[in-house]
Amino acid sequence: MAKKENDLLLHKSERKPWMRKKDMIGWLIMLPSIILFLFFVWEPLLESVRLSMYTAKGFRLDTFVGLDNYKRLFQYPVFLKALGNTFVYIFWSLVLGFFTPMVLAVLITETMHLKGFFKMGVYFPNIVPGLATVLMWRYLFGEGKSGVFNIMLSGLGIKPVVWFNNPMLTIPLIVIIMTWRAAGSTTLIYIANISSIDPALYEAATIDGAGILKRIRYITVPSVFSLAKTLLIIQIISVFQILYEPLVLKQGGPNNASVSMMMLVWNYANREMNYPMAAATSVVICVILIILSAVYFKVTKSKEN
């Protein structure tokens, strides 16, 4: 009995310094990874703010100019065009990209044949690298009569279309390409969500005389609604990062019709070597994204309540 108490006492007196040592070792072990995060993630975020307030010659910072770069940016017509285009991108990605995965998920859930194959099939475009995707579609939408889609249209007796060269079509076509590539993974998320709906709900609805469409309308759709809200915001955030598509297809053209915010960053950094202006544009995108993320959190929080 006495020995046990003694043991306990020993343990207690030992605990404090041992904990401190343990904390120190823990931090030491994490240190290399923390340094990587500092260098590659956290510091560059602050650095872009600092960079955006200077002028520079190449990589060397020159003079502090405060918010002048931002003033210049907001007076730059192409920036305003890019900002406007972002809303056009969002509009089309809602029309084309938001409902496609939901519809695909419902369809695949309702089949009993080749289900695994369908899931793999729709997910497949996700693994195609973004740049390769855009190059591929550029030739699929080839102009003139030898472009693939023009061959198909000519089968219907329609004359060749100029696709990306028509400024009205550029953004919707880019959104089609993005949807082709991204819809699959979202579809799998919806499928997982739909399969987790309690089957008793459907059976109860059937007993009450609800037909198939009514069951989808009143059970499936409300169940995926909160997930859809979350995915919607993630989708809008991704629209702000559009770069490869306008860059590879028409360099943001025709006549800046498809220029995106990230493409401005690209142009400042790679064509003009104007890193402060590139940083200023990045910061503006960042601020918009932080606001959207705040909205996202509010939405998910209210979902939990």
Next chain:
Amino acid sequence: MFFEKYKKKTDGTIRFYDLHSTRTKILCVFIFILCLLAVVIALFPPIWVFLASFRSIKDFVKTPRIWPEKFDFKLFAKTWNDLKFFKYYINSMIVMAGSVVCSVVFNGILAYGLAILRPKGHKIIFSLVMLSMLIPATTSMVALFVNITNLGLSHSYIPLWLQIGANAFYVILFKQFFEGLPKDLIEAAKLDGCGYLQTFSKIIMPLSKSIVMVIIIFTINAVWSDFLLPYLILNNSGKETVMVKLYMFQGGTATAVDILRAVLYSILPPIALFVIFQKQITDSAATGALKG
């Protein structure tokens, strides 16, 4: 025959008892056809690239057709050699090899600290990691590139290897997995006199093979497809990766069919990876993507 399987259907809306009506039967067949159509749309573009790669540039520009005249694999070899693709494959492999090591080690170690060691104040690091998940890395790319250049590390693979060692999404995946590991085993290791790093390498890692596999697959796919930072760092260095080269072919002397063949070369490795690991990839896509 077709409808027999619906007896086993327990999820979704349609049940076997709905199939008494002919309209529902037609609907089921229609849904099946739509699914087939979706898969055809998903698979058609890469298949078309494969078919178009067999055509000459003259034929490609002038003749409206999809099926090539003849299947001549010599054209593939010619473009492969003309564009020196082997070199870029090797470069991509070098980036990939270093990235896989860094990705597993650095993200794993940080997750080990956050999930198991939990030193005082570790929550601050965790919130910072979570925060960086909200802001896409592309927005701080310019500042990062300026930093890397000022350190004299441009035209080098080192920043590309290390960069993936700071990936918030992978840290979270590791952390969630480690938190589910049996605590007794870790305690037992401590009693056996295992050091902290030994516990990680001898106990935790062998128990976490499945998540390590997922992280490796994700890393390989991400590194192979990555373009922005590799372009900024490796452009004109002779160390360009496949994606960087793919972008640079534009505006060069390469013809449309050359570029399509290059596209084909650039998508074959991810397709091979997908065919081998389809289950791991689709499973983790459904569960993991949301957390990302």
